[in-house]
């Protein structure tokens with residue numbers, strides 16, 4: 001599975017990067033997005049949902065980051 | 076030359092320092108300005124005003140350095156783009172509002188619609204006593220500072236969980252800033268209603284719609300004011316339906332006028348402090364039993380330590 005590493009990237013650049021990365025994929029593809037704790041893990045999932053992507057899960061990593069699993073929605 | 080002083084009656088023309096010069100405060104409910112109106116305002120300001128306009132703290136555009144000889148022309152030319160002049164004095168002022176739910180991702184209610192409705196139905200109504208300010212905030216972030224108004228509305232959503240739709244992803248718990256949601260046994264979200272601020276973030280992030288809005292409406296704070304001897308308005312109603320806003324304010328105004336009788340220039344909050352919050356609560360409850368809270372506290376005095384209250 002592709003992982004989009006957005007650690008250290010602040011809002012809303014992280015969302016824009018995630019959006020651009022998802023644009024390269026096909027509907028139904030599943031990716032993981034690595035996010036910082038705090039604002040990023042709150043804002044990015046909600047914004048991606050608003051763009052029509054499907055959020056599948058969220059896991060905290062051992063280092064305290066968050067791994068969001070997303071399925072690319074309809075174009 | 077004849078000057079139509081009727082223009083001055085409702086206010087909105089404010090004397091400046093310079094001879095013959097006035098500021099003309101425009102009516103911009105909710106801060107929304109259609110672009111053709113903005114162009115017209117620029118045109119009129121350039122023709123009759125000074126070198127700049129001023130954006131007031133309550134979302135108005137103010138034309139600066141207008142000579143009183145030009146009032147009629149200014150009013151008429153602004154009228155070509157349906158731009159009206161605002162009010163001042165002891166009246167219901169132009170309501171302020173944030174962008175609300177239309178394009179702001181945090182917005183829970185249509186604050187713009189409410190502000191327009193209040194502007195159409197209540198703007199300029201004389202209170203007989205003092206100014207009367209109304210504001211609409213779209214969510215608990217409360218950027219318009221609802222509690223600093225005579226009546227302030229703040230959008231709210233009470234969340235409800237449908238456990239069958241939950242995929243146990245934990246996004247809601249992570250998004251709930253006040254920590255009202257914890258992931259319980261088997262990664263099931265559990266809501267503790269006490270710290271919940273009704274922000275709706277859980278509803279917005281939940282990928283499956285397991286969290287939904289059980290009730291949506293305005294939390295209403297009454298009796299706030301800023302400036303000399305400030306007070307913070309307190310909670311009189313929760314989840315007031317949007318369609319009840321005008322009637323609610325009308326009822327507050329009726330109570331205010333009645334209780335302030337003979338007391339002169341006094342703000343609503345000071346009347347509530349004088350009477351205690353209970354009479355107003357009871358009066359509002361008769362009409363809005365589902366929204367008015369069981370009890371509340373009087374508007375809270377901010378003691379800025381200069382100028383003792385009498």
Ligand code: SF4
Nearest residue numbers: 173182213214217218
């Ligand atoms: S009060 Fe809420 S909806 Fe309104 S501008 Fe602030 S964050 Fe946005």
Ligand code: SF4
Nearest residue numbers: 251271272274275277
């Ligand atoms: S409405 Fe806001 S405060 Fe309440 S549970 Fe949902 S996210 Fe938490």
Ligand code: SF4
Nearest residue numbers: 241242244245247281
């Ligand atoms: S965000 Fe929705 S699906 Fe995920 S744990 Fe919370 S209620 Fe369940």
